[in-house]
Amino acid sequence: MDLPVFENAAAKSGGCSTGSCGSTASQMDGMTDDIRARVQDHPCYSEDAHHYFARMHVAVAPACNIQCHYCNRKYDCANESRPGVVSELLTPAQAVKKTLAVAATIPQMTVLGIAGPGDPLANPERTFETFRELATKAPDIKLCVSTNGLSLPDHVEELAKHNIDHVTITINCVDPDVGAKIYPWIFWQNKRIHGREAAAILIERQQQGLEMLVAKGILVKVNSVLIPGVNDEHLKEVSKIVKAKGAFLHNVMPLIAEAEHGTFYGVMGQRSPNPEELKALQDACEGDMNMMRHCRQCRADAVGLLGEDRGDEFTMDKIDAMEIDYEAAMAVRAEFRAKATAELEAKRARAHAPKQPQAQVVQFMPRPQKPAQESALAGRQVLMAVAAKGGLVAVHFGHAKEFLIYEASATGVKFVGHRKADAYCGGEDTCGEGEISGESTLDRTIKALAGCEVVLCSKIGYEPWGNLEAAGIQPNGEHAMEPIEEAVAAVWNEMLAAGKLAAAPAANKVA
Amino acid sequence: MALEIIESCVNCWACVPLCPNKAIYEAAPHFLIDADKCTECVGEFADAQCVAICPIEGAILDELGVALNPPGSLTGIPPERWAAAQAEIAAR
Numbered sequence: 001m002d003l004p005v006f007e008n009a010a011a012k013s014g015g016c017s018t019g020s021c022g023s024t025a026s027q028m029d030g031m032t033d034d035i036r037a038r039v040q041d042h043p044c045y046s047e048d049a050h051h052y053f054a055r056m057h058v059a060v061a062p063a064c065n066i067q068c069h070y071c072n073r074k075y076d077c078a079n080e081s082r083p084g085v086v087s088e089l090l091t092p093a094q095a096v097k098k099t100l101a102v103a104a105t106i107p108q109m110t111v112l113g114i115a116g117p118g119d120p121l122a123n124p125e126r127t128f129e130t131f132r133e134l135a136t137k138a139p140d141i142k143l144c145v146s147t148n149g150l151s152l153p154d155h156v157e158e159l160a161k162h163n164i165d166h167v168t169i170t171i172n173c174v175d176p177d178v179g180a181k182i183y184p185w186i187f188w189q190n191k192r193i194h195g196r197e198a199a200a201i202l203i204e205r206q207q208q209g210l211e212m213l214v215a216k217g218i219l220v221k222v223n224s225v226l227i228p229g230v231n232d233e234h235l236k237e238v239s240k241i242v243k244a245k246g247a248f249l250h251n252v253m254p255l256i257a258e259a260e261h262g263t264f265y266g267v268m269g270q271r272s273p274n275p276e277e278l279k280a281l282q283d284a285c286e287g288d289m290n291m292m293r294h295c296r297q298c299r300a301d302a303v304g305l306l307g308e309d310r311g312d313e314f315t316m317d318k319i320d321a322m323e324i325d326y327e328a329a330m331a332v333r334a335e336f337r338a339k340a341t342a343e344l345e346a347k348r349a350r351a352h353a354p355k356q357p358q359a360q361v362v363q364f365m366p367r368p369q370k371p372a373q374e375s376a377l378a379g380r381q382v383l384m385a386v387a388a389k390g391g392l393v394a395v396h397f398g399h400a401k402e403f404l405i406y407e408a409s410a411t412g413v414k415f416v417g418h419r420k421a422d423a424y425c426g427g428e429d430t431c432g433e434g435e436i437s438g439e440s441t442l443d444r445t446i447k448a449l450a451g452c453e454v455v456l457c458s459k460i461g462y463e464p465w466g467n468l469e470a471a472g473i474q475p476n477g478e479h480a481m482e483p484i485e486e487a488v489a490a491v492w493n494e495m496l497a498a499g500k501l502a503a504a505p506a507a508n509k510v511a
Numbered sequence: 512m513a514l515e516i517i518e519s520c521v522n523c524w525a526c527v528p529l530c531p532n533k534a535i536y537e538a539a540p541h542f543l544i545d546a547d548k549c550t551e552c553v554g555e556f557a558d559a560q561c562v563a564i565c566p567i568e569g570a571i572l573d574e575l576g577v578a579l580n581p582p583g584s585l586t587g588i589p590p591e592r593w594a595a596a597q598a599e600i601a602a603r
Binding site for chain 1: 521522523524525528529556557558560563564566567585586587588592593596599600
């Protein structure tokens with residue numbers, strides 16, 4: 001049988017390299033028209049939008065009122081990309097200047113977020129001063145905020161007043177016994193409180209804040225950090241509860257823990273989840289909740305499309321040297337936005353149009369239907385990794401910084417996540433560290449592809465070809481420059497025709 | 512009677528708005544406490560506020576130079592475990 005094939009979206013510069021992230025339809029279909037309209041140009045809230053629109057974070061909020069075991073307040077590294085890390089702390093005035101400069105240079109800029117490096121609502125003066133100024137000077141930029149929730153109930157009124165339409169709350173648990181393993185302390189009512197008591201207060205405040213935001217009609221995304229052995233099973237419960245309370249999107253992210261980060265989890269040897277565990281949990285939660293799969297866990301001073309960071313172009317000294325026509329910049333943004341929105345609308349309309357019998361090309365796949373007996377007969381699901389750029393199989397295996405992961409089955413091709421080609425910080429060049437326990441970059445990359453049966457790339461060297469095969473992953477350079485989804489579908493069909501999809505996959509030899 | 516902030520301070524601002532005496536001020540390379548203004552929060556709060564929110568172990572000392580948040584007290588990482596991890600990283 002032929003798989004439905006996705007149309008390739010026009011190649012875009014930078015950012016996530018998928019043509020169309022396949023789960024878009026399932027993510028967006030769970031939303032009302034009203035919510036869809038409100039998130040359609042927010043890259044962190046809409047999978048669709050993150051191909052077109054850019055965001056930035058301004059690091060105006062250094063203070064925090066809690067401690068998380070995955071965070072180290074001392075940490076600052078120019079080469080690290082993960083939450084809580086920044087290079088330059090800004091005053092509200094500097095943040096406003098930076099935002100206007102970025103928005104004048106990158107017309108895709110639609111969203112300004114405050115996400116740290118501490119907790120934005122533990123720095124209410126600095127956070128709200130930034131919002132107040134920007135609401136006047138760049139009224140077309142959406143404002144959003146990400147919080148641990150402890151102070152949230154005290155600020156819901158003010159958030160609503162500043163027209164902040166999107167709030168992210170990090171909720172890792174709803175059970176204080178679990179919370180006690182994640183949060184060593186909170187600062188609450190002029191005291192430092194430890195252990196279970198601290199977790200209980202935090203959880204209550206998070207849930208209260210969530211309810212208050214929903215009552216105000218503010219969109220709430222919930223972020224959760226998946227910590228194996230601590231909250232992995234528990235997050236299914238969290239997902240159910242936050243959905244029931246009105247959160248519209250759940251983003252389960254993998255724990256990042258390395259000893260050199262100096263965090264409790266890093267030093268104590270708490271492991272991070274592997275990509276398969278992350279996917280399994282996201283899949284398990286998806287029945288109850290819209291799940292976000294395109295998060296890149298960006299820094300608290302990130303700038304640009306998701307998956308790229310242009311922060312280096314906008315240091316304060318460079319901004320001071322820029323000459324900016326703010327009015328003209330706003331007009332350019334409006335023009336870009338109208339064009340991109342029209343393109344998105346057209347995509348969506350095609351996706352929802354009745355299928356033409358001759359139409360081979362559809363934009364989005366409906367979520368695979370479980371009881372498709374036919375599909376069980378026709379062949380099993382296969383995970384494939386793709387070295388991609390601009391929606392095409394276009395990157396040399398050895399040059400890929402990340403691989404997009406697609407799930408192919410008889411019901412279609414679906415984007416299910418992305419994996420880094422290497423550890424979060426490669427180390428060797430930048431930190432002067434040697435290779436860890438003789439493990440090469442190639443070994444680490446192969447490990448990152450665990451669970452995938454095929455890797456598609458534009459080209460690949462002789463050595464990695466052999467190593468991948470030895471690890472049970474079939475390299476494939478036959479589909480260079482083809483649209484990703486068509487290539488994945490073609491490979492799946494080849495596997496089907498070769499009779500490889502009747503039995504269970506050959507054991508993956510990746511540790 | 513006054514507390515002191517030392518060089519391990521990461522300038523996170525958390526303590527500044529909490530000080531009932533406005534004794535904490537921004538300085539380079541790190542924040543400082545004006546000893547003439549600091550009362551250690553006696554009579555105002557059960558705990559010195561800067562000490563109660565500071566996320567960095569050892570960054571605030573009492574009059575005798577004793578760390579008020581000693582190693583391990585905030586992160587939960589036992590000091591010997593921390594030392595072992597640092598040694599392991601240095602050996603790589």
